[in-house]
Every structure is written in structure tokens, then in C-alpha cells.
Amino acid sequence: MYKKLIIWFIGGNSVGKTTQARVIHDFFSDILDDRSIEIVEWIENNKKIAYTKMNAFSTNVGRLTDRQCSGTDTMGSKFQIFRSFDEAFDASQVVIVEGIMATSKWIELFKAKDAVLWTILLDVSEDVNFMRLRQRRSVKLGIDPSEVQIARKTQENLSSKLRGFRSLYLKAVPHSNYSTSLFTDEMEIVEISIYLRNELKKIIDESY
Numbered sequence: 001m002y003k004k005l006i007i008w009f010i011g012g013n014s015v016g017k018t019t020q021a022r023v024i025h026d027f028f029s030d031i032l033d034d035r036s037i038e039i040v041e042w043i044e045n046n047k048k049i050a051y052t053k054m055n056a057f058s059t060n061v062g063r064l065t066d067r068q069c070s071g072t073d074t075m076g077s078k079f080q081i082f083r084s085f086d087e088a089f090d091a092s093q094v095v096i097v098e099g100i101m102a103t104s105k106w107i108e109l110f111k112a113k114d115a116v117l118w119t120i121l122l123d124v125s126e127d128v129n130f131m132r133l134r135q136r137r138s139v140k141l142g143i144d145p146s147e148v149q150i151a152r153k154t155q156e157n158l159s160s161k162l163r164g165f166r167s168l169y170l171k172a173v174p175h176s177n178y179s180t181s182l183f184t185d186e187m188e189i190v191e192i193s194i195y196l197r198n199e200l201k202k203i204i205d206e207s208y
Helices: 017-032 078-091 105-111 126-141 152-175 189-207
Strands: 004-010 038-044 047-053 058-061 094-099 115-123 178-183
Touching: 004 017, 004 105, 004 152, 017 058, 017 094, 017 115, 017 189, 038 078, 047 078, 058 078, 078 094, 078 105, 105 152, 115 152, 115 189, 126 152, 152 178, 178 189
Parallel strands: 004 094, 004 115, 058 094, 115 178
Antiparallel strands: 038 047, 047 058
16 A cells, blocks of 8 residues: 555444444454554643554554443544544554544644545434433443433434434545445444445455
8 A cells, every 4th residue: 555544434423433443443454464453642731642553554543442432432632533643644544433523623634645445324313222222321330221321412412423423424525535424223233334344345456
């Protein structure tokens, strides 16, 4: 590969961005037979900057671990995410970002890089999004999903985020070399993974 590849996942909470990021990292790990994971982190301006080298080829922004809160979820500010992206981009041929903030500054950041950009929207309906969030919280709390209550304000925020990510995706498409939008309500995780791996193979064949 010559030009670097940026893979940008967009989507609300609990839509599977981190899970699918791992699937793509595994794609390269399988090719290279390399699973030498290394977390690189340091403190800058009193903020933690971090990225995870998943193999000799691909890197993820943030600490990518087996915990539910992983990847860019481990960072609380744009400064942390954007600085981590810059360092991850310099350190690897393929860098994956899970966008947890629906800001157009992402587009500006990616446009500044000489790279192939693949933008992926993992979309979901509000009801299914709430259901998945209950399931995620139930695992964390060790209770049944039916016992998990999502406050009205939280539901409003989640709905707003979903709309924001859809809007951001549409703005990003003209600036992306490749773009994929998947409505995941009735898609199994494995089905999404197979689809994205096949799309990745096409991108590699066409671009490299």
C-alpha cells in the first residue's frame, strides 16, 4: 500500500463501531500473521494521548481493549482524540477512528492528510439503539436488561446524536474516496463484519 488508509466509523452509542474496528484490524493481522498489540500513551497538556498498534499495519485511535469502554470512548475531549489521531496516522499505514462526536472538524482533519478515506455509517433506529444500550448497561451492572432505565433526557440526547451522525455522514461523503452506510437494526454482527471485510478487499484492490 502506498497512500495511507483512514477508516472512519460514524454512529451512535452501542451500534458496534469498536467491534467492527476490531474485525478490520483482525483482517490485517490475519494477512500478516501478526498480533503484536501495543498500546502507546502519554500525557500532553495534562491530557492522556493514546493509540493502539494492532499489528505492523493497522492502528486504532485510543486504547483498544476488551472492555466495553474502549477506543475513542476512553477519551473525553477533542484535543485528546485529534492529537491521538495525528500520532496514530504517523505510526501506521492504516488508522481506524471511531467517531464519538458529530463534529465537522473530523472532515477538516482528514482532508489535511494525503490518504484514502473510507467513511462508514453504522445507523440504527432509536428504539433499537435504546434496546442495545440497555443490554450494554445490564452487562456492566450485572442485572437484567428489563431493569435498566434510560432517562428521558438521555433518550433525547441519543436521538439527537443519531440525527447528528446521519447529517455528518452526508457531509463527509463528497470528501470520502469510499463511503458505506448500513442500517443495522436487522443485521447480525457477523453479517456486518462479512460485508465490511468484503468492502475492504474491494478498496484494497481498487486503490492499491
